[in-house]
Amino acid sequence: MLILQGAVKTFFHGTANERRALRNVDLHLAEGDFATVIGSNGAGKSTLLNVIAGTHPLDAGTLTIDGRIVGTMPEHQRARTIARVFQDPQAGTAPHLSIEQNLAVAETRGKGRGLRRGVSKKRRQHYRDLLATLGLGLEDRMRHRVGLLSGGQRQALSLLMASFTHPAILLLDEHTAALDPQRAELVLTLTERVVSESGLTALMVTHNMEQALRMGNRLLMMHEGEIVHQLDAEQKRMATVSDLLTLFGSAKGTVADRTLLS
Amino acid sequence: MLVALDQGMIFALLALGVFLTYRILNMPDLTVDGSFTTGGGMAAILLTHGVHPVAATLAAAGAGALAGFVTATLHTRLRIEPLLASILTMIALWSINLRIMGKANLSMAGLDTLFSGLKEHKLLKTWVSVLILATLAILAKLLIDWFLATDFGLAVQSTGDNPAMAASLGINTNTTKTVTLMISNALVGLAGGIQAQYQGFADISMGVGLILVGLASVIVGNAILGTRYMFLASLGVIVGSVVYRLVIYFALRWKVLDTGDMKLISAVLVVIALVVSQSPRVRTFFQRLSPYRAKEAPEPLLHIPKGGGEH
Ligand SMILES: Nc1ncnc2c1ncn2[C@@H]1O[C@H](COP(=O)(O)OP(=O)(O)OP(=O)(O)O)[C@@H](O)[C@H]1O
Ligand SMILES: [Mg+2]
Numbered sequence: 001m002l003i004l005q006g007a008v009k010t011f012f013h014g015t016a017n018e019r020r021a022l023r024n025v026d027l028h029l030a031e032g033d034f035a036t037v038i039g040s041n042g043a044g045k046s047t048l049l050n051v052i053a054g055t056h057p058l059d060a061g062t063l064t065i066d067g068r069i070v071g072t073m074p075e076h077q078r079a080r081t082i083a084r085v086f087q088d089p090q091a092g093t094a095p096h097l098s099i100e101q102n103l104a105v106a107e108t109r110g111k112g113r114g115l116r117r118g119v120s121k122k123r124r125q126h127y128r129d130l131l132a133t134l135g136l137g138l139e140d141r142m143r144h145r146v147g148l149l150s151g152g153q154r155q156a157l158s159l160l161m162a163s164f165t166h167p168a169i170l171l172l173d174e175h176t177a178a179l180d181p182q183r184a185e186l187v188l189t190l191t192e193r194v195v196s197e198s199g200l201t202a203l204m205v206t207h208n209m210e211q212a213l214r215m216g217n218r219l220l221m222m223h224e225g226e227i228v229h230q231l232d233a234e235q236k237r238m239a240t241v242s243d244l245l246t247l248f249g250s251a252k253g254t255v256a257d258r259t260l261l262s
Numbered sequence: 263m264l265v266a267l268d269q270g271m272i273f274a275l276l277a278l279g280v281f282l283t284y285r286i287l288n289m290p291d292l293t294v295d296g297s298f299t300t301g302g303g304m305a306a307i308l309l310t311h312g313v314h315p316v317a318a319t320l321a322a323a324g325a326g327a328l329a330g331f332v333t334a335t336l337h338t339r340l341r342i343e344p345l346l347a348s349i350l351t352m353i354a355l356w357s358i359n360l361r362i363m364g365k366a367n368l369s370m371a372g373l374d375t376l377f378s379g380l381k382e383h384k385l386l387k388t389w390v391s392v393l394i395l396a397t398l399a400i401l402a403k404l405l406i407d408w409f410l411a412t413d414f415g416l417a418v419q420s421t422g423d424n425p426a427m428a429a430s431l432g433i434n435t436n437t438t439k440t441v442t443l444m445i446s447n448a449l450v451g452l453a454g455g456i457q458a459q460y461q462g463f464a465d466i467s468m469g470v471g472l473i474l475v476g477l478a479s480v481i482v483g484n485a486i487l488g489t490r491y492m493f494l495a496s497l498g499v500i501v502g503s504v505v506y507r508l509v510i511y512f513a514l515r516w517k518v519l520d521t522g523d524m525k526l527i528s529a530v531l532v533v534i535a536l537v538v539s540q541s542p543r544v545r546t547f548f549q550r551l552s553p554y555r556a557k558e559a560p561e562p563l564l565h566i567p568k569g570g571g572e573h
Binding site for chain 2: 005006053055074075076077079080083086090091092093095096097100104105106108109110113114115116117119145161238
């Protein structure tokens with residue numbers, strides 16, 4: 001489904017500020033895989049998602065999705081198959097557009113956008129039903145500007161916008177980090193539902209170890225631009241938070257050693 | 263005073279163009295100063311060559327669109343910052359405009375123009391001409407409203423509102439920016455073509471400083487009618503343009519200022535409009551006044567979700 005090989009991404013190459021965000025990352029995701037990604041700040045998790053989505057071009061390495069090489073494809077073309085939800089609730093929606101207008105923009109993902117009415121009657125009815133499944137009462141506020149919504153509501157809407165057109169791949173970057181525990185739980189439940197309902201292939205970055213263990217069927221641990229540990233479904237089921245913390249410690253050790261040697 | 267209304271309606275076309283870039287795309291586009299003259303010069307030179315006034319006016323809009331395309335290309339392909347890209351086009355257009363016109367001032371005296379009929383019947387600067395020009399401005403406004411509500415128009419709005427989100431939803435923001443800059447400058451070129459025929463001549467410096475006139479109209483108009491509803495926001499732009507002309511008209515008439523002070527007035531007006539429309543006090547004042555603005559209740563502080571929600 002998704003194969004990333006030898007991915008390298010360096011920011012500010014050749015300057016004093018050089019940041020090696022991805023060193024040599026290999027990642028294979030089978031169709032329907034749902035991998036959680038953990039790692040300390042600056043480990044390269046967001047960068048991994050960004051190079052997959054096409055926000056940043058790869059310096060080296062190849063990315064194929066469904067057998068197609070997409071390494072040079074611009075972000076807006078990849079968006080046909082890749083949808084994402086950002087950490088910042090502000091990032092995934094247009095604040096001055098209404099809820100229904102935002103949904104209309106999301107609905108035309110990967111299609112030509114012509115001069116047909118954006119929010120048609122038919123679409124509005126569809127959106128009402130979709131919004132009702134969130135259980136947030138947004139179906140009664142469809143003409144309100146998204147900027148008026150709370151972070152949790154915006155994040156739930158972003159998730160809906162990312163998923164209701166059934167893209168092949170869903171990228172989630174700490175998408176519950178800015179929410180209070182109750183809203184975070186709600187958005188997580190929604191995430192599990194959309195991923196299992198549509199059989200999406202998904203990557204979810206999180207700093208919450210319990211979330212990382214609970215969600216999905218695989219787990220990736222990143223450190224200093226590399227994937228240092230991977231757990232498959234079986235290992236993940238057995239693992240506890242303290243196991244993850246031990247792995248973290250050892251990862252830091254090994255990488256630190258390697259840095260010393262090189 | 264009717265001449266001020268005539269002018270207000272003609273310059274409303276320019277202001278609607280500025281509205282598209284400044285408000286919708288969130289991009290200051292100074293091409294306007296050049297493309298207005300391009301439109302005026304284009305219409306004038308074609309008329310002197312015996313082209314039909316309607317065709318000449320449409321050509322003015324086309325020339326404007328081309329100017330917008332140049333700015334868009336500088337920005338999207340060559341990655342020059344939008345403000346600088348538009349300044350570059352604006353400056354370069356000065357030479358292009360001179361080439362188009364052949365000289366710095368082109369008179370259309372005695373030629374058939376859009377306004378010949380009105381002039382003959384002494385209807386220029388009367389309610390008849392105001393009504394005709396207002397119809398044109400309203401028509402342009404309705405077209406913009408329609409355009410912005412289409413799938414493509416929503417993509418344009420997202421591009422201005424949240425470019426990262428737009429790209430992540432598959433919007434080619436280069437395309438949306440290019441098309442919008444072209445439409446915007448087509449309106450500006452159209453305004454230039456019409457204004458040249460209205461005043462009977464095209465002048466190389468007829469566009470200087472007009473970006474401020476456009477901005478003043480947009481800001482004043484939006485302060486009066488708000489930006490919540492597209493229908494009112496674009497209507498506000500026309501209202502703003504008329505208000506601007508009336509202010510100028512009375513300032514000149516009461517001899518507070520003379521024509522040389524016009525640019526200064528534009529700049530001062532923009533500053534006042536910006537400061538005033540950003541003041542929270544003025545905002546709440548208008549909100550109380552307007553029947554439309556306060557309709558949306560803010561998010562309740564405590565909102566208990568109704569559970570997961572079943573299918
Ligand atoms: N757009 C960018 N420009 C410059 N440097 C960047 C950019 N994006 C990431 N970096 C750098 O790349 C490295 C990895 O950053 P990244 O955002 O991928 O980390 P992360 O694992 O997502 O961290 P966090 O948990 O804090 O979100 C960091 O050193 C960061 O400073
Ligand atoms: Mg991150």
